[in-house]
Amino acid sequence: xxxxxxxxxxxxxxxxxxxxxxxxxxxxxxxxxxxxxxxxxxxxxxxxxxxxxxxxxxxxxxxxxxxxxxxxxxxxxxxxxxxxxxxxxxxxxxxxxxxxxxxxxxxxxxxxxxxxxxxxxxxxxxxxxxxxxxxxxxxxxxxxxxxxxxxxxxxxxxxxxxxxxxxxxxxxxxxxxxxxxxxxxxxxxxxxxxxxxxxxxxxxxxxxxxxxxxxxxxxxxxxxxxxxxxxxxxxxxxxxxxxxxxxxxxxxxxxxxxxxxxxxxxxxxxxxxxxxxxxxxxxxxxxxxxxxxxxxxxxxxxxxxxxxxxxxxxxxxxxxxxxxxxxxxxxxxxxxxxxxxxxxxxxxxxxxxxxxxxxxxxxxxxxxxxxxxxxxxxxxxxxxxxxxxxxxxxxxxxxxxxxxxxxxxxxxxxxxxxxxxxxxxxx
Amino acid sequence: xxxxxxxxxxxxxxxxxxxxxxxxxxxxxxxxxxxxxxxxxxxxxxxxxxxxxxxxxxxxxxxxxxxxxxxxxxxxxxxxxxxxxxxxxxxxxxxxxxxxxxxxxxxxxxxxxxxxxxxxxxxxxxxxxxxxxxxxxxxxxxxxxxxxxxxxxxxxxxxxxxxxxxxxxxxxxxxxxxxxxxxxxxxxxxxxxxxxxxxxxxxxxxxxxxxxxxxxxxxxxxxxxxxxxxxxxxxxxxxxxxxxxxxxxxxxxxxxxxxxxxxxxxxxxxxxxxxxxxxxxxxxxxxxxxxxxxxxxxxxxxxxxxxxxxxxxxxxxxxxxxxxxxxxxxxxxxxxxxxxxxxxxxxxxxxxxxxxxxxxxxxxxxxxxxxxxxxxxxxxxxxxxxxxxxxxxxxxxxxxxxxxxxxxxxxxxxxxxxxxxxxxxxx
Numbered sequence: 001x002x003x004x005x006x007x008x009x010x011x012x013x014x015x016x017x018x019x020x021x022x023x024x025x026x027x028x029x030x031x032x033x034x035x036x037x038x039x040x041x042x043x044x045x046x047x048x049x050x051x052x053x054x055x056x057x058x059x060x061x062x063x064x065x066x067x068x069x070x071x072x073x074x075x076x077x078x079x080x081x082x083x084x085x086x087x088x089x090x091x092x093x094x095x096x097x098x099x100x101x102x103x104x105x106x107x108x109x110x111x112x113x114x115x116x117x118x119x120x121x122x123x124x125x126x127x128x129x130x131x132x133x134x135x136x137x138x139x140x141x142x143x144x145x146x147x148x149x150x151x152x153x154x155x156x157x158x159x160x161x162x163x164x165x166x167x168x169x170x171x172x173x174x175x176x177x178x179x180x181x182x183x184x185x186x187x188x189x190x191x192x193x194x195x196x197x198x199x200x201x202x203x204x205x206x207x208x209x210x211x212x213x214x215x216x217x218x219x220x221x222x223x224x225x226x227x228x229x230x231x232x233x234x235x236x237x238x239x240x241x242x243x244x245x246x247x248x249x250x251x252x253x254x255x256x257x258x259x260x261x262x263x264x265x266x267x268x269x270x271x272x273x274x275x276x277x278x279x280x281x282x283x284x285x286x287x288x289x290x291x292x293x294x295x296x297x298x299x300x301x302x303x304x305x306x307x308x309x310x311x312x313x314x315x316x317x318x319x320x321x322x323x324x325x326x327x328x329x330x331x332x333x334x335x336x337x338x339x340x341x342x343x344x345x346x347x348x349x350x351x352x353x354x355x356x357x358x359x360x361x362x363x364x365x366x367x368x369x370x371x372x373x374x375x376x377x378x379x380x381x382x383x384x385x386x387x388x389x390x391x392x393x394x395x396x397x398x399x400x401x402x403x404x405x406x407x408x409x410x411x412x413x414x415x416x417x418x419x420x421x422x423x424x425x426x427x
Numbered sequence: 428x429x430x431x432x433x434x435x436x437x438x439x440x441x442x443x444x445x446x447x448x449x450x451x452x453x454x455x456x457x458x459x460x461x462x463x464x465x466x467x468x469x470x471x472x473x474x475x476x477x478x479x480x481x482x483x484x485x486x487x488x489x490x491x492x493x494x495x496x497x498x499x500x501x502x503x504x505x506x507x508x509x510x511x512x513x514x515x516x517x518x519x520x521x522x523x524x525x526x527x528x529x530x531x532x533x534x535x536x537x538x539x540x541x542x543x544x545x546x547x548x549x550x551x552x553x554x555x556x557x558x559x560x561x562x563x564x565x566x567x568x569x570x571x572x573x574x575x576x577x578x579x580x581x582x583x584x585x586x587x588x589x590x591x592x593x594x595x596x597x598x599x600x601x602x603x604x605x606x607x608x609x610x611x612x613x614x615x616x617x618x619x620x621x622x623x624x625x626x627x628x629x630x631x632x633x634x635x636x637x638x639x640x641x642x643x644x645x646x647x648x649x650x651x652x653x654x655x656x657x658x659x660x661x662x663x664x665x666x667x668x669x670x671x672x673x674x675x676x677x678x679x680x681x682x683x684x685x686x687x688x689x690x691x692x693x694x695x696x697x698x699x700x701x702x703x704x705x706x707x708x709x710x711x712x713x714x715x716x717x718x719x720x721x722x723x724x725x726x727x728x729x730x731x732x733x734x735x736x737x738x739x740x741x742x743x744x745x746x747x748x749x750x751x752x753x754x755x756x757x758x759x760x761x762x763x764x765x766x767x768x769x770x771x772x773x774x775x776x777x778x779x780x781x782x783x784x785x786x787x788x789x790x791x792x793x794x795x796x797x798x799x800x801x802x803x804x805x806x807x808x809x810x811x812x813x814x815x816x817x818x819x820x821x822x823x824x825x826x827x828x829x830x831x832x833x834x835x836x837x838x839x840x841x842x843x844x845x846x847x848x849x850x851x852x853x854x
Contacts, residue, residue: 100521100524104727106730188627188762191627191723192627193726193728193729196620197619296618298651299535302535302618303528303531328653331651332616343770409763
């Protein structure tokens with residue numbers, strides 16, 4: 001029986017524990033059984049704490065009460081502080097590091113009744129140098145990054161949900177590669193206290209899950225919204241802007257096909273689809289994003305650069321060097337372009353409900369490099385809520401995903417529209 | 428001779444060390460001599476490391492090179508991580524806490540040649556519960572907060588410059604109370620990695636100094652700008668919007684007089700002064716600010732709230748309770764008001780160069796409560812650069828200040844205008 005509990009959604013776990021049909025401890029043990037069976041192949045975890053997690057689970061079982069995540073195991077990306085588990089940020093600099101506190105998001109999850117089984121693998125400092133995680137369906141492929149372990153653990157049914165963070169495309173891309181749902185809320189809606197920053201004007205906490213319901217349940221807790229605030233499905237089909245953008249040449253045929261198929265199914269279900277073209281301001285914004293990320297990374301990692309440079313990967317040293325090469329005036333100009341682009345896209349939502357594009361240039365590539373975030377970076381800069389939904393498979397049989405993008409801070413309406421889209425694609 | 432070196436500006440220290448007229452060690456020892464003489468009365472420091480600082484200073488002296496802050500002692504507010512000194516955040520929860528790393532801003536200061544003599548007193552978590560610091564000119568008065576120790580140490584000539592942070596009015600108000608210069612740059616221009624967050628959509632690192640030159644020198648290093656980017660004085664007198672705002676009834680007669688005097692002197696020097704009235708959107712923004720701060724505080728301190736509540740002050744527990752009482756929908760609405768107000772004020776800068784108001788409702792009050800940030804909060808929400816300049820004294824003989832506010836991320840032009848204003852007020 002334990003083997004099946006790990007397949008449950010977070011929503012079901014909460015219901016079944018509340019009704020007495022199962023216990024938090026049984027769910028946690030089932031997740032650890034799955035992890036024991038699969039971790040050697042998937043390598044999703046930087047740290048695991050089975051005994052400690054079972055103690056937490058028993059406490060949840062003994063506590064009457066109705067935390068909205070009571071008994072739900074949630075994987076935590078190892079860029080997020082935990083007081084009772086190591087936090088190594090995917091870097092040898094922090095081998096054995098133990099933070100003094102839980103990050104705000106972890107404390108909020110625990111207060112809501114969640115159980116933390118361990119820390120999931122991140123790329124080095126949530127940037128580009130890969131960790132050890134393999135794609136759950138193909139050991140020779142990347143699960144994507146930087147939230148590599150979170151996406152792989154959820155896809156492999158080790159946990160129902162896990163936290164990620166996104167600066168380039170680090171929630172959406174790995175979720176899409178692994179065939180699950182990723183939700184990056186609007187910038188600022190999930191508190192980042194206790195999370196190692198990359199580019200602080202862009203970094204956003206996200207949730208990886210196997211359904212929009214589960215992602216919304218966890219996100220509501222983290223945002224401080226009532227679960228009902230994000231409940232329900234949009235009643236009318238959305239007006240959708242179809243976006244390919246200036247780097248569409250990097251999208252493979254399988255991604256193009258996935259986008260066309262999704263657009264056709266949305267249209268058949270009543271959505272209006274309009275081609276958005278490639279507005280010049282969005283092209284500029286994409287360039288601005290990279291300057292901003294490199295500039296802010298170079299400041300955020302000043303301590304590591306000055307004192308532990310030899311322990312940084314070649315890739316990260318390269319990014320930091322790029323950041324040191326961006327002039328302050330150019331950084332300020334890039335931030336101003338970001339503001340203008342956010343204003344422009346906010347106006348666009350008076351005529352549209354959603355933007356739609358693919359979540360990655362194709363299937364998860366062979367090798368451990370985490371794939372190209374080129375189709376994700378724009379939405380990160382724009383601070384918009386994004387959900388990736390599974391959208392078929394490519395020629396190698398690997399998952400593909402499409403991204404839906406909503407208006408800033410209208411996450412409640414946005415989530416209702418993504419439920420509509422999820423139902424249409426599941427038909 | 429040592430006793431005089433502590434009076435030097437940061438700019439002079441850099442010059443005199445470069446020319447061989449003095450050494451970093453002599454400057455550091457002079458600052459510690461002043462601290463030894465005055466700390467019992469002022470209580471500006473949470474931690475002092477004289478021996479360790481002298482070692483740093485000797486290293487600066489031995490290193491040829493031209494770091495823009497070579498040999499400058501910089502006080503660090505104790506809300507900012509330091510790897511070689513304790514960091515207690517003004518809270519008993521963190522007694523003896525030692526972070527694993529330097530905050531980004533500290534690493535950048537060290538890389539520029541600064542010497543860190545110790546950590547300055549902050550109110551509890553940079554919020555409202557006061558620390559031990561007294562006003563340097565009156566032991567029965569507050570130095571203001573939350574950057575209490577930084578303002579007092581700079582005013583008392585223990586260090587030429589110190590870092591603060593502002594969410595409500597925590598750089599500008601204490602600087603004004605203590606009769607020195609405070610500079611809160613535009614939001615986002617100084618990296619916050621390694622600083623304990625309060626309200627992450629507003630928190631801004633600032634510099635407290637005894638001149639605009641010194642504040643700009645340190646800020647340029649932290650922002651990654653060339654020192655020359657913030658150099659020079661505006662050539663033409665600015666167009667100034669005079670602002671009193673919806674809470675002007677809280678301004679005392681002495682503050683009104685200081686504002687009138689400053690406006691008259693700016694006008695006499697060629698500035699155009701226009702009364703800005705009280706636009707409705709700025710009134711709404713002020714309400715939005717408080718909701719946002721409380722909401723974000725309640726999330727940022729989720730760990731302390733859940734696990735160490737009894738060690739939080741009554742005042743902070745009250746703020747966190749207020750934060751828990753703000754509905755998510757109201758928080759989102761408040762953020763939307765903030766966006767609209769930022770857009771509105773950005774447009775206003777097409778017709779104006781500066782806004783002008785007072786820095787606090789009056790002189791530093793008697794007692795240790797840190798004074799009212801009511802005249803600072805708006806500009807914090809609006810993400811605008813703010814400088815407070817000394818502007819005479821009140822009936823008790825204590826300092827008064829006026830705030831100049833510039834356009835977002837136009838800090839280079841803004842600093843040049845504040846140099847113009849500083850020169851006019853010094854005549």
